[in-house]
Amino acid sequence: MPHLAEIREIIDESPDTRTFRLMFKDAGTAESFDFKAGQFAEYSAFGDGESTFCIASSPTRKDLIECSFKVYGKVTQSLQRLNVGDTIGIRGPYGNWFPLDELKGKNLLFIAGGIGLAPVRCVIENVLDKREDYKNVSIVYGARSVSDLIYKQEIREWKSRTDVSVIVTVDPGGETPGWDGEVGFVPAVIEKSAPTSENTAVILCGPPVMIKFTMPVLTNLGFKDEDVYTTLENRMKCGLGKCGRCNIGNVYVCKDGPVFTYAQIKKLPQEF
Amino acid sequence: MSFKMEEKIISKDDLLKLCGDVIAKGHTLLAPGIAEYEQVKDVSQIRLDSSALPTKTSYKSYVFPKAEPILYYKRSKSDVQLIDVDVNGKKIVVLGAKPCDTNSINILKHLFNWDYEDEFFNLRQKHFVIIGLMCSSFDEYCFCTSVGSSPVSEEGSDLFLIPINEDKFALRIITEKGKEFIEPYSEFLKDGDEAKSNAVLESIKKPEVAFDSKQVHEWLGDNFENPKWEGIGNVCLSCAQCAFVCPVCHCFDLVDEDYSYSEGRRMKNWDGCQFGHFTLHASGHNPRDIQSKRYRQRVNHKFRYYVDKFGEILCTGCGRCSRGCPVSIDIKEIVSNCKD
Numbered sequence: 001m002p003h004l005a006e007i008r009e010i011i012d013e014s015p016d017t018r019t020f021r022l023m024f025k026d027a028g029t030a031e032s033f034d035f036k037a038g039q040f041a042e043y044s045a046f047g048d049g050e051s052t053f054c055i056a057s058s059p060t061r062k063d064l065i066e067c068s069f070k071v072y073g074k075v076t077q078s079l080q081r082l083n084v085g086d087t088i089g090i091r092g093p094y095g096n097w098f099p100l101d102e103l104k105g106k107n108l109l110f111i112a113g114g115i116g117l118a119p120v121r122c123v124i125e126n127v128l129d130k131r132e133d134y135k136n137v138s139i140v141y142g143a144r145s146v147s148d149l150i151y152k153q154e155i156r157e158w159k160s161r162t163d164v165s166v167i168v169t170v171d172p173g174g175e176t177p178g179w180d181g182e183v184g185f186v187p188a189v190i191e192k193s194a195p196t197s198e199n200t201a202v203i204l205c206g207p208p209v210m211i212k213f214t215m216p217v218l219t220n221l222g223f224k225d226e227d228v229y230t231t232l233e234n235r236m237k238c239g240l241g242k243c244g245r246c247n248i249g250n251v252y253v254c255k256d257g258p259v260f261t262y263a264q265i266k267k268l269p270q271e272f
Numbered sequence: 273m274s275f276k277m278e279e280k281i282i283s284k285d286d287l288l289k290l291c292g293d294v295i296a297k298g299h300t301l302l303a304p305g306i307a308e309y310e311q312v313k314d315v316s317q318i319r320l321d322s323s324a325l326p327t328k329t330s331y332k333s334y335v336f337p338k339a340e341p342i343l344y345y346k347r348s349k350s351d352v353q354l355i356d357v358d359v360n361g362k363k364i365v366v367l368g369a370k371p372c373d374t375n376s377i378n379i380l381k382h383l384f385n386w387d388y389e390d391e392f393f394n395l396r397q398k399h400f401v402i403i404g405l406m407c408s409s410f411d412e413y414c415f416c417t418s419v420g421s422s423p424v425s426e427e428g429s430d431l432f433l434i435p436i437n438e439d440k441f442a443l444r445i446i447t448e449k450g451k452e453f454i455e456p457y458s459e460f461l462k463d464g465d466e467a468k469s470n471a472v473l474e475s476i477k478k479p480e481v482a483f484d485s486k487q488v489h490e491w492l493g494d495n496f497e498n499p500k501w502e503g504i505g506n507v508c509l510s511c512a513q514c515a516f517v518c519p520v521c522h523c524f525d526l527v528d529e530d531y532s533y534s535e536g537r538r539m540k541n542w543d544g545c546q547f548g549h550f551t552l553h554a555s556g557h558n559p560r561d562i563q564s565k566r567y568r569q570r571v572n573h574k575f576r577y578y579v580d581k582f583g584e585i586l587c588t589g590c591g592r593c594s595r596g597c598p599v600s601i602d603i604k605e606i607v608s609n610c611k612d
Contacts, residue, residue, distance in 0.1 A: 001343060004352055046345045046352050047536055049528045051554075073554030087352040208557075234559060235551050237526045240388040243543070244523030245551055247569075248559070249496075250577040255387060269496045271569075272559045 002044050002089030003029045008064060010084055013150035014143075017115055018080060019056065019068040022090070033093075035059050037100060037126045038119060038231065038259045041092030042239050043067055048078035052236045054258070055093060056118045058125035065090070068118040068150065094239040095258050098123050098229055100130075103201050107136040111214060113186050113206025114143050117150055119231050119258075120205050124158070131163060138165040138195060142186040142210070145174030167193060187213040190221075197222035204230045204262075215262065225263035232257050232265070232272055248272050277426075278445040279464035286460035287433075287441060288315045291367060293457070299363040302331055309334075309366065320368050322435055323409040326590045330373045330519035334364055335396045336380065341537040342392065342526070348534065359395045365453075368405040368433070372416050372590035375428035376519035377402075382582035383522055392540070401453045404429030406472070410479045413591030415604040418482045421589055424473040434469045442469035483608040485575060485585055491610045492576040496568070504606060505564025507599050512544030514570070514593030514603070520586050523550070545569050575607060 009021035024030040035041075035055055042050040051073070057066035071080045082088065100123070108127060112120040127134055139158060143149045149168065159166045169182035169189045182189050186206065202223055204211060211230060218228060234246035234253045246253040249269045265272075282290075292315045294301045301312040304324060309331040312318060344355040366373075377397050384390040407423035416422055426432045430450030434442040442464050445451050454461070515521040525543040530536040543550060546566050552558045560566045578586035587603075594602040 001354060001356065004354065044528075044538075046347060047528050047530045047533075049538075050526060076554065083350070086350040087347075089352070089354075233553070235553050238524075241386060242383060242388070242390065242522070243525070244545055244573075247573075247577065249572070250580045271496075271565060 002042070002050075002091045003033070004087050005065065005090050007082060007084050007086050007088065011153075013068060013152070014148050017068060017070045017148075017150050019066055019150075020079075020088070021057075021064040021066050022088070023064055024090075025087070033062075033065070035093035036097035037123045038097035039093035039095050040239070040254075040258060041067070041090050041094065042236075043069075043075075043079070044089030044091075045075050045078035045082065046087075046089060049075050050089070050091070050237070051075040051079070052239065054119040054122065054231070056122055058122045058129060060126050060129035068115065070115050091239060094254055096256065098203060098259050100126060104133045105199075106134060107196070107198075107200040108134055108138070109195050109200055109202045110137075110139045110141075111186060111190065111202060111204045111206070112139075112141045113210040114148065115150060116206035116210075117141055118205075120203055121151055121154060123203055125154075128158075128161070128164070135199070136165070137163065138167075140167045140169070140186060140190055140193070142169040142171070142189065142206075143174070144171050146170055146176045146179055148174070185213070186210050187217045190214060191217050194221060197224075197227075200227065202228040204228055225266060226261050228262040229259055230262060230265070231259055234272055275446070275448050275451075278451070279466045279469065280443045280445065280454075280461040281436070281464040282441050282443045282460050282462075284320070284439045284441065286457075287320075288318060290457050290460060291315045291318060294365050299365055300334075301365050301367060302334065303367045304370070309369075312367070318367065320405065320433070320435075322406050325409065325411055326370050326372060326414075326592055326595075328592065328596060329517050330376060330590070330592070331366055331369070332376060332380075332519050335377055335400065336384075336393055336522060336542075339539050339541045340392065342540050344535070344537045345528075346535050357392075359392050361395045361399050363399045363401070364396075365401045365403065367403045369402050369429065370590070371404055371407050371421060371423055371425040371427070371429075372414075372588040373428075373519050374402050374404040375421065375425070376588055378428045379520050379582075379584050379586060379588070380522055382584065383578075386582070401431070401449060402429050403431045403433060403450075405433045406435070406476065408435075408476055410477075411591070411595075413594040413602065413604065414479045414589065415482050415591060416589035417479050418604070418607075419485055419585045419587050419589040423476055423478055434472050436469065436472065442472070444469075479589075482604050483610070485579075488575050488607055488610045489579055491612070492572050495610070496572075500609065501564040501568045503564075504567045504601065505562060507601055508546065508563050508567050509599055510546045510548060510563050510566065511598065512546040513596050513598070514601075515544035515546060516542060517592040517596050519588055519590060519592070545573070571603075571607065571610070575610075 004025040005022040011019040040054045053067045236246045237243040241252045241255040302309045308329045346353040384393040430447045432444040523543045574586040
């Protein structure tokens, strides 16, 4: 049974991406709903079905649960039609999480592309709320164009902090006249900024093509595959390891993932 | 299981009387009909023919329905109300189940109970009593002996029947559940002779072993990228009939059905990994975009992934998928070819 939640606030992140800020209707659920950064949930638009998104808010900020989605298919179109005050369903949390405890004492490099910032954002905010546990925190975020950048408000907050380095870039041609960030693809921007690989873990989420071209750059900079964490986004329905969609070999992304190190991904059958 | 098997004898007439009583009590009695396991309304329908080939479908749909509601919802302006589904836990007795069907629920139990327990499946299977019947014939599609079973396997049966002559069966009590079921009918039972029924079982001709499942398991691990898959993919129509007739295929979809704006239900429906849209992302990306990848998934899931995860092959060797395939793909042949 899904939990029911009320949409308290809607934020239009970009022309096709929307964030819901959600409050569980049942006070007990709101209290007991516990999750870790990286886990996902199944969100229902009753009448059109369920869709899988990560929980975009940080477990350290539990007042409202947030999810961000790009309007693509039937369920996301249906969700887009909902207004503040409407009810949706949430099942979860499901899957594994980023091992933030193990990463304590390390430098963290966050790399995200497009809506890939959603799963990364909950980790960033989790880390910023426990800032003293980690060393240098850097964020590289890219999108196709200025209007495709999501979480503009959050990015402003991160930029205003002195203990975080933030680089925002847009693909060539995606800049506007007043754009004060970088212009260039994410891998090129990383190559230029040449972050240190020493004692550094990478959290990398974005379109497959970005990951494909970013990995060799990271390898050249000395990053090891086992220090790069990413998420796999296979189609899911049940979230419970049963319906048979999300498996890659005998790994169920909904149970054994969605968070994997690049070293783990390399060992999987190449079918994702 | 520590239960000690008991051997009894029951006459065909008494067995039919027993069946009549099961029906009279309002339980569902299933038996193999012409094409599928049918609900028996009248005991004269019962054939109990050990030489019949497997029906087109198994009784999987009685434990895992083709389509079942898992919740109902009601919507008013901006509010939603959810209503739980009352699962029908009616007793179901399967009479004359083929040995290639009897173990199917046991195989599926692993999947429906790892981590999250599927209450719908569990409640239904709890009420199943399976009376297996030895199988005395096979065709070119049968391969139970290649997946660790046999036409005389009692695996999964609560009670097991062995025809001794025209009007008598040896009845073996295999499980506690079977014993509980048969106890009220003890007047029909006489003490049996295990040696005699064993002799019948030994006289049964069995399909030749077509492949070594351990070798297949190993080959699949090394041959994810083998050009053989492409050849199979070119033949297959992606119709997924193989999944729908399979006693152990279990992929499903979850969809909402609106009756009106204000009411609807969420359904759990059978689905199949051979459909292109099965793994299609909303973005258009598809990890199993071409048929060869989907067929590779089918074979790997049955003979490798499920074995790795749950220690059992996801196949009973019934041959239904091959018998019904519109383009004559024979899984026994394909798996036998899973070697260099």
